[in-house]
Every structure is written in structure tokens, then in C-alpha cells.
Amino acid sequence: MKQFVLLILMMPVVVRVSFCQDQTIKRDEKPVLQGTIKVIAKSYGDSVVLRWAPSDSWAWNKLNYTGYIIQRITLDEKDNAKKELMTPVPLKPYPLEKFKTVFKSSNTNAAIAAQCLYGRNFDMGLRKGQGAIEDEATVSDARFSYTLMVADYDAGVAMATALRFADKNVKKAGKYLYRVMPAGTVSQGRVDTGSVLVENNTTAVNAKPEIAEGIAFDHLGELHWARNGMWSGFYIERSSDGGKIFTLLNSLPFISSRPDPAALKKDSSKAKLFALLQTQHVYIDSLPKNYTNYVYRIRGINAFAEISDYSGSVTISGKDLTAPVAVNMLNPQFVSGRSIKLLWKKDFIEGDCKGYYVTRARTINGPYETLNQQILPAATTEFTDNFAFLHGGNFYIVVAADTTGNIASSVPAMGLVPDNTPPSIPVGLKGNIEKNGRVNLYWTANKEDDIKGYKVYFANAPDHVFTQVTTGPDTALQFTDSISLNTLTKEIWYKIAAVDYNNNHSEFSAAVQLKKPDIVPPTAPVATNIVVQKSGVAMDWIQSSSADAVSYTIYRAEEKQKPVPVARFKHIPGIISFHFTDTTVTPNTNLVYMARTIDEDSLQSPFSLPVMATIHHTAQRAAITTLKAFYDIKAKLIHISWQYTETGDYFFILSAAYGTDSFRPIRSFDKQKNSYNDLNPEKGITCRYTIQAIWKDDSGNTMFGQPGVVIIPQ
Missing domain, CATH: 2.60.40.10 (Immunoglobulins)
Structure with missing residues (x-):
């Protein structure tokens, strides 16, 4: 109920409000509760009325005990100030007995104020311990808020709760500064003085609220109007005879509370309503009859218990928003050719049921097209579609409609025209492989109108079994695959197959061979x-x-x-x-x-x-030309011999070349050696031999001579 505090604090701009600054608490002082008195005023020419409210429930409780005093400072044309105490006796709430004598027992506002001031706890089921303290604080806040609310609605109650003062000793065009302050010391806290400056001119013309819009629902009407802080509550009236006679719908002023943000966190589905309630009052009324015009108007009541003039009126006419009961679809039946018969039943036909529309789509999620331009009578229970899709599914929804346009859709039901013909073989498959292993495939679309999509397959060799890559048919005419290039295979093959809506598969397309980019360097020689x-x-x-x-x-x-x-x-x-x-x-x-x-x-x-x-820089000596080689069939060896009679310190290197191999050294000998047997030569090859003398003092080596050649028989 704390929202009612704002009803007093946010008032018309006929007054100017100022407040005393809070005093700084010294370091050695214990922290105390801080509060203030908010004051507004309104001039009537012959009087000035003050209204005020403490800022907190604890301050309200303290000030009910100490009371309020009012000081008036009269300012002349030169702003000279004359101070006067307007309340020699502090203003305090009426005692309970005075409430009983001053107000009639039928005065609800006075009864609420008395209960808030002197009644027992609103809720007797208080918790214990810390919970009891919290509950008592909540009860205190509620007493405070309800008191402020009824003080706004009833000037006498405002006087009785010490929240209103009328100064009748004023002059027209006079300028007055009023200060409302605690009559005594407030224990355990401080309440600052509130003040307001008033120029006692002719009272302003009373404003009035305006209804922003009226929205019609089924037996319900909803009114919206702006929150502007001017009004403490509203009276709503309704007329059913075109605005001749109005009836008051609420005996107590109506106000819609702003939503609690914590509640929005618990239920986000109400976000739209919460956003509306932040800026608008919302009133919902039950309408006795649909399609009857009801005229609404409102009046506002402000913090001075003044009731505004009537707002402009709005008219609301409720309308039937209740849809008929949906039909129960039976399984569609194939008849012949392209004909499918639909059957349904409806357990109860409402009096305002106008009939049915039959809709069809290729997929369960639509889009659906209407098959009958003229609505089918309400007693109809079947319909034959003579132009069903030949390929793929036919999904049907029967829509029931009433005379006011409300509709209800059945659950979709599927019918099929038998189709065993596979699509044609896809053509135009081509592609490439990028160096990051990305495979790009492209192909030409099939000409059939019932193609559901294409499946892609691959193999590492054209004679291997092709494995499906895609998870299912895809409508795209391209496909991207990712492969590893660190493999032994250098190519990869792809094929595709077309699939129709009846899951018929075409034969494989011709395979496309793609060469993998080489990212592995060759081995060195x-x-x-x-x-x-x-x-x-x-x-x-x-x-x-x-x-x-x-x-x-x-x-x-x-x-x-x-x-x-x-x-x-x-x-x-x-x-x-x-x-x-x-x-x-x-x-x-x-x-x-x-x-x-x-x-x-x-x-x-x-x-x-x-x-x-x-x-080395050495001289070349003449080649050794005496080398001979022959094959000894019995010993199965090649005998090599040579003659070289040069003097000096040298040795021999014998080189051989077997078959198509190049020459390579096979043995070295000192200079006394002049023969060598090459054992177990390979059959059927040609063996070549050459010898070189190498001087140890680098004085020169012989060149390679003409090789001796031996052909080994098979």
C-alpha cells in the first residue's frame, strides 16, 4: 500500500514546494532515523488549505505522539517577513472517542482511519522473533498508507488525522510561506521541517482526467487512462442507455497500483501488462451483454478531497470471442487419381457455428491454402480434394468458423497419393578441394516438382562402397564437406542421389573424381x-x-x-x-x-x-689399360687381373657396375696385388670393372680406364 504516499507528494503545480536540507550527523553521534514532512497547499481566495504527510511510517508514528505545529511567514511586496504561530496547540489525531462523536458510523473513511490509529494489528498471526519484527513493520506501513489514502478522500478525516489545516485569515494576493514541523523532539531520529510557498490568488480551474481508450472483450470492457500524480483515486460510471443515465460502479475511489518488479521476475508472461501499469490506470468491468453499447466516464478525487468534473465519455461494446469447438479429423482416404477424401466429426454444433473451411499444405507447418471458397455448412462431415499433390504429403486442416468470425483449427491430418516412381538421375555434379580440406560440390537441379532434396555419398576409390555424408535429403544444390589431406589416398569420389517427398531415391549420379591438394612434401633423394x-x-x-x-x-x-x-x-x-x-x-x-x-x-x-x-690440385696419370675380366663357369666367379709396373707409393681401387647401376668402389689393394675374384655374381646381368691407382702423396692418380665387361649367363 505504500504507493498511496505518492498521491500526496505528487500534486498540481499550483504550489511551489521546498524542503529543509538534512543536517550532517557528527562522527561521534550514533546513526539515527531520517525523515521529513512533505507539504502541499492550495489557495481558494478566502483561505489557504495545507496538506502534508510524513515521509515514513516510523515518522508518522512519532509525529502522532508529538504532534505538528504550523508557522506562517507573511511576505510583503518587499519580501519583509512576519512570523506567526498558527497552532498554539499542536495538531494531533483525534482521540478515538472524538472519532465516534464527530463521524457517523457509516463513514467508511473515518472508520479506516480510526482502525489504523487505534485498532489492533490487522493480522493476528504474527511470527515470532525476527519474523515478528518484520511483520510489525509491514503492519505499520499498511496503517500509514491507508491513513494517507482516506485522508485524501475525506477532508474531515484529513483534519481528524492531523494531516490538514485551513488558514482562513488570509488576504487575496497575499504571499505566505508555511512551515510544518514536529511539535517536540523526535526520539531515535530526526524529522525535518517541510515548507511551501503560496500566493493566494483566485483558485485554479479544477482539472479533470481523460480516458485514453476503451477496449472491448468477450463480456468485458477495459478502460485505460494516464497516471499523472494529480489524482488520489477515481469514480467510474457506466450508462447502458446511450449516456442518459449513469450508474456509479465503485463506492470507494478506485486506483490501480503500480506492479512490483519482484513479481515480474517470478512471472515474465505478465511483462506487457506490467509495462502498461507503469504509465496507465487500468479498470476492467464485466459487461452484462455482448453487442450492447456501454458508455463510460470517470471523475478524479485529489488530495484535498475535491472531486473533478466528468471526463469525456467512451463507448464499449462487448463481442463474442469464444471460438467454436474444433472438429476431430479422421484419417484421409485415397480414392483414385488425385482424389483424397476427408472425414471429420463434431460432437457438438454450437448455435452460432457457421461452417467449415478446408485447407491444405505440402508440409505440416504450412503454409496452408483454402480449398473451398464458399464455407461448408455446419452439418457437413466430409470433403473430397480432387487435385491433391501427386508427389509428397498432403496435410489438411479443417477450420470451424462461427457467425462472428471466431475460428478453431483441427489437428493436421496427412493424406497420400501413392507414388513409386523414383526421380531421374541427377546430372552436372562437379567440385573442387581447397588446401584446407574443404570440399565444394555443385550440381544441376532435377526437373521434377516433388524433389525433397539430395543425398551426398563418397568413396576413396571408384570401386569401393559409397558412404552417405549428408544426414538426410537437403534442398540445396551445393554441399560442403571437410576431409583430411594427410592420407595415403590422393583422390576422392563423390556421387549424389535425388529423393522425392515419398522417399523414392534416384539411382546414383555419375561419380566425380576430385584430386586432393598435396600438402605432404616428397622425400629427398x-x-x-x-x-x-x-x-x-x-x-x-x-x-x-x-x-x-x-x-x-x-x-x-x-x-x-x-x-x-x-x-x-x-x-x-x-x-x-x-x-x-x-x-x-x-x-x-x-x-x-x-x-x-x-x-x-x-x-x-x-x-x-x-x-x-x-x-686437390694433382696431376692425372695415364689410365691402367691392362685390366681383364672373365667368368669361370665351374667356379661361378668372375676373375679380374691387371698389370701395372709404375714405381712409387700407391694403392689400387677396384670399382664395379652391376646391371644398370653406376660404378662404385668395391675393394682396395696394395700395389703388390694384381688380381681379384668377384664371387657369386647375379645370373643374367652385365658386370663392368675398372681400376685406378691412387698415389698416397697426392702426386697424381690414374684416370679410369676402359672397363672390363663380363656377361653372366642365366
């Missing part, structure tokens, strides 16, 4: 058989094991220098290695050789393991 010759540095490179290798780049770096490319070779499938001789070397240098593989997606392998070669 491996250097072998490094030989420093007079013509340069010779070496063999074992090719990369990567299936998509395309070429190789050989790099050379001198000591402490960056490697630079010196040669490029194509990858030749089917061979193990390729040979490279670097003829651009310079004497007395240390060289490092590395190589990289390039695949068909231009990815490069890491550098191979480096190999080193040292180029």
Missing part, C-alpha cells in the same frame, strides 16, 4: 658413390620414393657459403638412381652437395643429407 675425378666430382643419386616426384635439383656449397643450384634432373619412373658429374669444380676446395625433390604440386622436399668432396 640420397647421394651415393661419391668419387672425385680429374673431370670433376661424380656421384649417383637414389631417386625419391614419393610417387608424385617430378624432378630433382642438386645444390653445391663451398665452405661457409650458401648452397646454390647447379643441376636439375627429371624423375624417371622405374630406375633406382641417376648419375651426376660436377665438372665446374676448382682445385683445392671443400665442397658440400645436397639435393631436393620437387613433386607434381611443386612441393619441395627438405634438403638431402649433405655429402662432402675435397678437390
